[in-house]
Amino acid sequence: MIEVDIKGRVGTFSVEADFAAPSGVTSLFGQSGAGKSTITNMIAGLLRPDKGRIAVDGEVLFDSARGINLSVRKRRVGHVFQDARLFPHLTVKSNLTFARWAGRRQGSRSVDEVVELLGIAHLLARKPGNLSGGERQRVAIGRALLSAPRLLLMDEPLASLDQGRKSDILPYLDRLRSEAGLPIIYVSHAMEEVARLSQTLVIVSGGRIIAHGPVADVLSRVDLGRATGRHEAGALLEGHVTRIDDTWGLSFVDLRDGQSMQVPGLEAKLGEAIRLRIRARDVAIAVEKPTGISIRNLISGTVRTITDETGPYTEVLCTVGKQSLRARLTRASANELDLKSGRQVYLLVKSVAIDRRQSAPAPAVLNGDAEMA
Ligand SMILES: Nc1ncnc2c1ncn2[C@@H]1O[C@H](COP(=O)(O)OP(=O)(O)OP(=O)(O)O)[C@@H](O)[C@H]1O
Numbered sequence: 001m002i003e004v005d006i007k008g009r010v011g012t013f014s015v016e017a018d019f020a021a022p023s024g025v026t027s028l029f030g031q032s033g034a035g036k037s038t039i040t041n042m043i044a045g046l047l048r049p050d051k052g053r054i055a056v057d058g059e060v061l062f063d064s065a066r067g068i069n070l071s072v073r074k075r076r077v078g079h080v081f082q083d084a085r086l087f088p089h090l091t092v093k094s095n096l097t098f099a100r101w102a103g104r105r106q107g108s109r110s111v112d113e114v115v116e117l118l119g120i121a122h123l124l125a126r127k128p129g130n131l132s133g134g135e136r137q138r139v140a141i142g143r144a145l146l147s148a149p150r151l152l153l154m155d156e157p158l159a160s161l162d163q164g165r166k167s168d169i170l171p172y173l174d175r176l177r178s179e180a181g182l183p184i185i186y187v188s189h190a191m192e193e194v195a196r197l198s199q200t201l202v203i204v205s206g207g208r209i210i211a212h213g214p215v216a217d218v219l220s221r222v223d224l225g226r227a228t229g230r231h232e233a234g235a236l237l238e239g240h241v242t243r244i245d246d247t248w249g250l251s252f253v254d255l256r257d258g259q260s261m262q263v264p265g266l267e268a269k270l271g272e273a274i275r276l277r278i279r280a281r282d283v284a285i286a287v288e289k290p291t292g293i294s295i296r297n298l299i300s301g302t303v304r305t306i307t308d309e310t311g312p313y314t315e316v317l318c319t320v321g322k323q324s325l326r327a328r329l330t331r332a333s334a335n336e337l338d339l340k341s342g343r344q345v346y347l348l349v350k351s352v353a354i355d356r357r358q359s360a361p362a363p364a365v366l367n368g369d370a371e372m373a
Pocket residue numbers: 010011012013030031032033034035036037038039189
């Protein structure tokens with residue numbers, strides 16, 4: 001459990017952050033300059049808040065009322081930055097073992113375990129200058145893990161990588177989330193990463209927390225508009241792979257309400273829990289079941305809300321079983337179909353719109369609903 005309730009400033013910029021998150025990955029998401037790094041630097045002990053309290057798993061790192069302000073070292077926060085910040089003159093192995101020594105305490109993980117977790121065994125003899133950006137970041141994550149942290153703080157760890165390298169490293173982050181067994185704060189302004197990795201989402205804007213909670217709940221909030229980015233806005237659906245059709249390369253993912261989605265090219269095993277991110281702009285709505293159509297996913301749902309916008313677009317939030325889907329339509333279409341709260345509709349999702357980057361193993365628990373584990 002991470003508990004943050006702080007007020008502070010850097011220069012003329014003030015932050016006020018109050019959120020609590022259960023274990024797992026908590027993402028801080030916001031536009032550039034929103035205050036994400038300022039908040040994380042306060043958690044790490046690199047900046048001092050004016051007042052408040054920060055605790056991780058009941059261990060108090062900062063409490064102005066009680067005069068507690070642990071040093072950076074005593075906080076035991078493993079910090080991974082956008083640039084890997086490895087020692088250039090040391091080999092990968094020495095970078096890793098140095099971290100273990102510098103942590104001055106025996107962590108629960110051995111170097112071998114961390115090397116295996118991050119797939120960096122073949123890099124041990126090399127120096128950072130001879131690694132790709134993605135490899136360097138994996139070593140940096142390994143180094144942070146070996147310093148025996150109680151919290152892992154990752155500040156835009158993929159921001160300096162191109163799309164290909166990002167896709168290479170994301171599966172390691174999925175593994176890290178499920179196997180590292182420590183709370184992770186993940187800072188990003190890439191919705192794709194945040195939606196894939198997080199259990200808890202914290203939206204930062206203008207130095208304030210404007211929303212926080214289970215990631216699927218926050219992403220289904222159409223009122224957050226600009227703060228979550230309209231172009232990338234979407235919802236999460238979770239389910240298990242119930243059937244794999246090798247002939248057509250399709251996996252069937254149940255939506256826990258008797259319906260299923262067909263996803264192409266999914267590298268998942270039968271029975272595996274999967275999280276799918278469906279962007280609002282990839283969803284269309286029909287008020288009657290369409291026939292003679294190439295779209296394979298016709299999901300039945302109920303309109304919950306429609307945003308009241310003045311521009312050409314509107315967003316329609318629909319309930320699908322216990323989950324939500326968002327559709328971005330023109331206001332003219334929504335008006336023509338007479339969409340209203342409570343109306344039964346069909347949500348049309350092109351299978352090709354759900355690409356592999358958008359589909360990932362589901363974290364252990366979403367929405368705190370044990371049934372979804
Ligand atoms: N040392 C500083 N002195 C004065 N102002 C600062 C300092 N550090 C950051 N700021 C300002 O505080 C605001 C928040 O910066 P911060 O780095 O926390 O944002 P961010 O959300 O992490 O952005 P990005 O995604 O671009 O890294 C910005 O307006 C920034 O210019």
